[in-house]
Amino acid sequence: MCGIAGVINKQKxxxxxxxxxxxxxxxxxxxxxxxxxxxYGTPLKKGFVMRFKISENEAEKVNxxxxxxxxxxxxxxAVDAILKKHGAKVTKQSSSTPYAFRYIFDFKGxxxxxxxxxxxxEKTEILSIGKGLELIKDLGDATTVSDQYGLNKFMGTHGIGxxxxxxxSDVDIKSAHPYWAFPFExxxxxxxxxxxxxxxxxxxLERKGYRFNSNCDSEIIAVYIADKMANGIELEKAMHDSLDxxxxxxxxxxxxxxxxxxxxDHMAAKPMVIYESKDIVACAxxxxxxxxxxxxxxxTYDPYEAEVKVWQA
Amino acid sequence: xxxxxxKTSAFDDENLSGRSQKLFFEVTEEENYTYYGxxxxxxxxxxxIDCEGxxxxxxxxxxxxxxxxxxxxxxxxxxxxxxxxxxxxxxxxNLIFEGSLGYFGIGCIDGPTVRVNGRVGWxxxxxxxxxxxxxxxxxxxxxxxxxxxGDLIVKGDAGARTGIDMKGGTILIGGNAGAYTGFMMQxxxxxxxxxxNANMGDSMYDGIIFVGxxxxxxxxxxxxxxxxxxxxxxxxxxxxxxxxxxxxxASKFKKYVAGRMLWNxxxxxxxxxxxxLG
Numbered sequence: 001m002c003g004i005a006g007v008i009n010k011q012k013x014x015x016x017x018x019x020x021x022x023x024x025x026x027x028x029x030x031x032x033x034x035x036x037x038x039x040y041g042t043p044l045k046k047g048f049v050m051r052f053k054i055s056e057n058e059a060e061k062v063n064x065x066x067x068x069x070x071x072x073x074x075x076x077x078a079v080d081a082i083l084k085k086h087g088a089k090v091t092k093q094s095s096s097t098p099y100a101f102r103y104i105f106d107f108k109g110x111x112x113x114x115x116x117x118x119x120x121x122e123k124t125e126i127l128s129i130g131k132g133l134e135l136i137k138d139l140g141d142a143t144t145v146s147d148q149y150g151l152n153k154f155m156g157t158h159g160i161g162x163x164x165x166x167x168x169s170d171v172d173i174k175s176a177h178p179y180w181a182f183p184f185e186x187x188x189x190x191x192x193x194x195x196x197x198x199x200x201x202x203x204x205l206e207r208k209g210y211r212f213n214s215n216c217d218s219e220i221i222a223v224y225i226a227d228k229m230a231n232g233i234e235l236e237k238a239m240h241d242s243l244d245x246x247x248x249x250x251x252x253x254x255x256x257x258x259x260x261x262x263x264x265d266h267m268a269a270k271p272m273v274i275y276e277s278k279d280i281v282a283c284a285x286x287x288x289x290x291x292x293x294x295x296x297x298x299x300t301y302d303p304y305e306a307e308v309k310v311w312q313a
Numbered sequence: 314x315x316x317x318x319x320k321t322s323a324f325d326d327e328n329l330s331g332r333s334q335k336l337f338f339e340v341t342e343e344e345n346y347t348y349y350g351x352x353x354x355x356x357x358x359x360x361x362i363d364c365e366g367x368x369x370x371x372x373x374x375x376x377x378x379x380x381x382x383x384x385x386x387x388x389x390x391x392x393x394x395x396x397x398x399x400x401x402x403x404x405x406x407n408l409i410f411e412g413s414l415g416y417f418g419i420g421c422i423d424g425p426t427v428r429v430n431g432r433v434g435w436x437x438x439x440x441x442x443x444x445x446x447x448x449x450x451x452x453x454x455x456x457x458x459x460x461x462x463g464d465l466i467v468k469g470d471a472g473a474r475t476g477i478d479m480k481g482g483t484i485l486i487g488g489n490a491g492a493y494t495g496f497m498m499q500x501x502x503x504x505x506x507x508x509x510n511a512n513m514g515d516s517m518y519d520g521i522i523f524v525g526x527x528x529x530x531x532x533x534x535x536x537x538x539x540x541x542x543x544x545x546x547x548x549x550x551x552x553x554x555x556x557x558x559x560x561x562x563a564s565k566f567k568k569y570v571a572g573r574m575l576w577n578x579x580x581x582x583x584x585x586x587x588x589x590l591g
Contacts, residue, residue, distance in 0.1 A: 286434065
């Protein structure tokens with residue numbers, strides 16, 4: 001089933017972490033397996049912020065193959081060495097769990113080369129790289145993840161999020177949403193639905209050299225958008241194209257450094273409710289999620305089938 | 314059929330479909346409109362229930378308790394777009410929601426008059442048997458799914474698959490309706506004052522769709538029909554009663570019907586259809 005949500009505050013920096021946490025907690029019943037946030041803070045003037053993980057969250061699995069602290073340390077050292085090799089200078093680093101890290105680094109080289117090499121380290125996946133984007137996902141509900149990563153005081157303009165009910169692939173971090181549109185800085189996607197031409201599209205994109213980290217059908221939307229943008233196509237046009245080229249039932253939400261967009265398939269089979277005012281736009285799979293940040297009555301609407309909307313921060 | 318004489322309604326037998334239902338369903342008998350647990354209520358006796366901090370199950374229980382105590386008018390405050398509110402009410406009642414409902418709101422009702430001063434989510438009034446529902450704002454998808462009777466009115470827009478699988482009653486939409494409106498409808502009438510999106514009336518068996526604006530495209534089995542003067546008068550009255558400010562005069566509405574009937578349905582006698590579809 002899955003729940004998706006997005007919020008964008010127009011020309012205003014607010015506690016978007018709290019907003020997203022409340023909305024996603026309201027969607028817990030649509031997907032209790034994992035929760036993910038992609039939030040956009042104040043863009044860095046120089047350098048990049050990178051979120052990455054070097055292992056899976058195996059805590060809830062039976063016969064879990066938990067990596068030893070030595071393994072984790074070796075992988076982190078390997079990532080540090082690759083950053084150094086490419087001339088990236090890490091200015092700040094922090095971690096909320098033994099396997100997930102946040103780095104801020106100065107870098108002037110090719111981001112694709114750097115990201116590709118970092119992911120050659122065993123079990124290592126870059127969750128996001130951007131000027132403002134920070135992508136956090138883990139097992140558990142919205143409050144659990146928010147508390148674990150200290151997200152309830154995240155100041156920013158906009159964000160998207162996802163509560164996942166695993167249907168197509170495993171319950172793990174790599175199959176959790178949102179997905180970063182590798183290697184495009186500051187582009188992320190969340191999706192509710194099933195894509196039926198996933199494998200066909202995946203083979204086409206893999207032949208073009210794009211990497212897939214999971215077997216989750218939703219990942220292809222991020223890669224698809226990335227491919228379109230690599231060819232100079234605007235986000236809104238790419239989203240319109242996706243309605244015909246992606247097959248299945250879906251509603252997805254995309255965010256860039258200053259935009260929030262949603263697209264709904266031709267069948268309108270997956271829900272989306274939107275609230276728009278002059279200060280804020282909020283969208284979610286259910287109105288009850290939006291009402292978690294607006295306790296008073298608000299006027300909302302459902303977008304129709306094959307509808308694409310993009311809002312500016 | 315020894316137990317047949319003991320029946321008090323058509324709904325206390327497991328076997329509800331096809332010819333067996335015809336044997337005991339007689340619309341002129343008053344008992345067919347009486348349910349177990351039906352209570353006498355006074356519409357002048359009014360109460361309100363605050364939905365803040367309680368879940369759908371608790372609210373629905375409180376509504377039933379109020380009906381049992383004879384309250385005929387119940388106001389629900391702070392519904393907060395929660396799901397499954399006001400479902401399964403089989404009683405005459407004035408029910409007012411002071412706000413929006415989530416998914417599956419007021420489903421499976423038979424008899425109450427409901428006003429929603431807000432929006433409704435997916436599958437509002439699913440399987441409604443009789444009564445009247447008025448939604449002041451917009452409605453989500455599957456509005457009036459499998460509707461069997463009564464009047465279902467939304468003053469704003471309705472989403473995709475409005476009136477899917479409906480078997481009777483009337484759905485009236487003041488604004489526009491989404492794709493697949495009237496999908497697989499088997500009976501009843503849908504009135505859309507605005508436009509309708511793609512594939513209207515796809516796979517419809519029977520029933521009528523009236524459109525004030527333009528349908529984007531017709532689905533398989535949906536064809537234009539001829540309006541007669543009775544229908545124009547009926548439309549006028551329905552829109553007027555619903556207090557909808559429709560810019561299109563009733564005489565300018567377009568009528569759409571099923572282009573063919575399914576074999577099985579077509580071979581039933583009129584009385585049998587009535588028994589099945591109510």
